[in-house]
Amino acid sequence: MSEVEDDLREESTKRTNREKRSMRKSREKREQERQQQQVEEEEEDEQSECVVLRGIFQLGKKSHDVLLTQTRMTWTPITPETPTGEPCIQQPGVVLLQDVFAVKVKRRRAAGKQSGGPVLGVALFCAQRKGRRLEEETLHFHNASSEHTHTWYNKIKELLTGFSRPRYVKVFINPSSHKKESVHIYREHVAPLFKMADVCTDITVTEKKGHALSVMKECKLDEYDGVVCVGGDGSVAELCHAMVLRAQLDAGSPEEPVKQALPLGIIPAGSTDVVSCSVHGVRDAVTAALHIILGHTQQVDMCSFWSLGQLVRFGFSAMFGFGGRSLARAEKKRWMPSGRRREYALVKTLARLRPEDCQLSFLPAKTSNKNLCEHRNQEQDPDSEGEESWTTNQGLYLSISIMSIPCLSPHVPRGLAPNSRLANGSASLIAVGNTSRSEFIKHLKRYNSSSGQFSFSFVETHDVSAARIRPQSVIGWSEEESEEDGDSNSRSSPIIQSEGAAFPWNIDGELVEIAHEVLIRVHPQLITLYGEEVDEAESTVSCSCI
Structure with a gap:
């Protein structure tokens, strides 16, 4: 009886195993049919x-x-x-x-043959x-x-x-950018790609500052599909300024900015390349060249900077106070390597940190989210025109920045103005009030992180469509300033110099000295750049000097 039960049990086990194999094969067949159907649908x-x-x-x-x-x-x-007759999907x-x-x-x-x-x-x-x-x-x-x-x-x-891709472009190369590698970068990484993609070029190697501006005023732009700049932020700023001025000249509109129809491509060859990083996300010549070749374009806001009713220049960003003084000191040490020069200027300016006594007025953007400091007194600007409602703050500021683009860089991956966008019609105004040196350094260090750089009581941010910075006294700076001044003095009073002294401004990485108030206005989508909007730049090792 037990042998019969064992036989029945064995037969049942075999039958169960056969059913499991049949079910598994059925499932596999259904999956293959599903994949085959998906391929056929595609x-x-x-x-x-x-x-x-x-x-x-x-x-x-x-x-x-x-x-x-x-x-x-x-x-x-x-x-x-397959041997079972089932197709391999x-x-x-x-x-x-x-x-x-x-x-x-x-x-x-064959060897030696070209065709x-x-x-x-x-x-x-x-x-x-x-x-x-x-x-x-x-x-x-x-x-x-x-x-x-x-x-x-x-x-x-x-x-x-x-x-829609460029076929003929005007190329400007600044041979002096950064480590004087721009010509090599273009020849080794960009020119072969342009040749492969059948993009013809007309190349100008600039000889001095302002050369690109003079060429842009005279050349026949209707022959080109785009303009390419191989250089650093200074070269990019000059060329962007030249392109908008040329558009004004062609349109016969000397008063109002006119959008430039030709797109500008930026091949990064500088030390920071914030504009390139803001539209590419990386400082990489191949990436920039492929964006140009494929015709990837992005509309970008720009600012105009005015003083005493005269246009100073067009640009993307400006720094007053700490940023301007740091650049001015760096420019006096051009003989140093760029990295050491930046660190020297940063440390020196921090050691002689001084506030600027000025009146800051701004016109909030319609879609702005303002972070107002409660300790600032606000009033309507009596000089405001029409129905524009200006907000005015009076006080001591260590730094004032206004940026129409995020200003990404390998050193600051999230950007100096992380809340800004390339084409939202507004600029980020970042005003750093008077505080101790240690607190200011904490604020600067947080730019290396993903957030929190504005989480201080002495920092206020605004989305604006215009801003005005009016110094209340002629405040200068000098390399001979005493380093023995106490930190308490630097937190309480500005340095007064003689009338006529100019204030150093950092406009797109270029030093501009202006003696009077400056009016900044944002112009939506004033220029087209080859690239795309990115949220964060590729990061590198940051400066370790603070």
């Missing part, structure tokens, strides 16, 4: 998108079924059925044509995104048929011409 979507070409190419060591539509290329490996590869910047016919050439040779297929040159960077990637599609290869080459070339 192919149907591609076909509904208007299939242009379909053919066989070899990628690596496997043959692939390649499909070309108006917007993409997809390829699926051609694989035999694989996900197709995809490349969007919007990421392809060049297509070439591949040939096998000719048997056809091997087509090569696609694409921009592949890796984090915030764009990198060049090459896809090789092999096919020995000359007719087949040229049919695909001509069609892909035709589709690529449908994208």
Whole structure:
């Protein structure tokens, strides 16, 4: 009886195992059918998108079924059925044509030959995104048929011409930027990509400050699709200023700023490159070049800076007080390497920290979120025009900054003005009131972190459409200032000098000395830059001097 029970139990176990295997195979088959249906649906979507070409190419060591539509290329490996007769499902590869910047016919050439040779297929040159960077990637599609290869080459070339991309650009190279590497950067990293993408160039190597401005006033801009600057923030500031002035000249509007139709591309070759980082996220020449080649554009706000009714310049950012004094000291030490020069100026200015006695007025942006300090007395500016409601604060300030872009950099990944955007029609006003040196240093250190740099009672921030800084006394600065002054004195009174002394301003990294009040107005989307809006820049080791 026990043997019969054992046989029945064994038979039941075998039957259960067979049922489990059958169920597992059924599930696998359903999953394969689902994947096959998904592939077929994707192919149907591609076909509904208007299939242009379909053919066989070899990628690596496997043959692939390649499909070309108006917007993409997809390829699926051609694989035999498994021994059980079940198809092997694989996900197709995809490349969007919007990421392809060049297509070439591949040939096998003999050594020393520059042309000719048997056809091997087509090569696609694409921009592949890796984090915030764009990198060049090459896809090789092999096919020995000359007719087949040229049919695909001509069609892909035709589709690529449908994208709005520059074909002829004016290039300005500042050979003196940073470590004098700009010419090398352009030749090694940018020129080969431009050549591959069939972007023609007209190059000017600037010889002195103001050279780009003079060339921009005279050249025939209607011949170009864009302008490219290879240099640091100073070169970018000069060229942006020149482009807006040229737009005013062409429009016959000397009073009001006019939007420049041509986009500007920035190849970073400076020490900080805040404008480039703000539209690329990295200080990388290849990334910047690929944004230009692919025609990625971003509308960007700019500011105009006025004094005594006269235009000083157009720009993106300005620093008064600590930022201006630091730059002025750095400019006196141009013989130092840039990194040491910045650290020297920073430490020296911190050691001789002084407040500025001035009247700060601002016109809040319509969508602004104001963080007002309770200890500031506010009143309406009697000089305000029309219905504009200005807010005015009077007091001692260690630093006043106004920025229409985030001003990202490797040293400050979140930017000097993290709440600002490239094209929101407003600027960030950051006013740092009088405080101790130690508290001010805490504020500066927090720029290296992700937040909290404005979480101090002596710091106020506003989103503004205009601002006015009016010094109440002529406050100067000097390298001969006594270092023995007590810290209490630096917190209570400004340094008074003779009439006519100029105040150092840091406008887009350039030192500008202005003796009177300055009016700043924001002009929405005044210029177009090649790039895209980013929230944070790629970070590097920050300054360790504070």
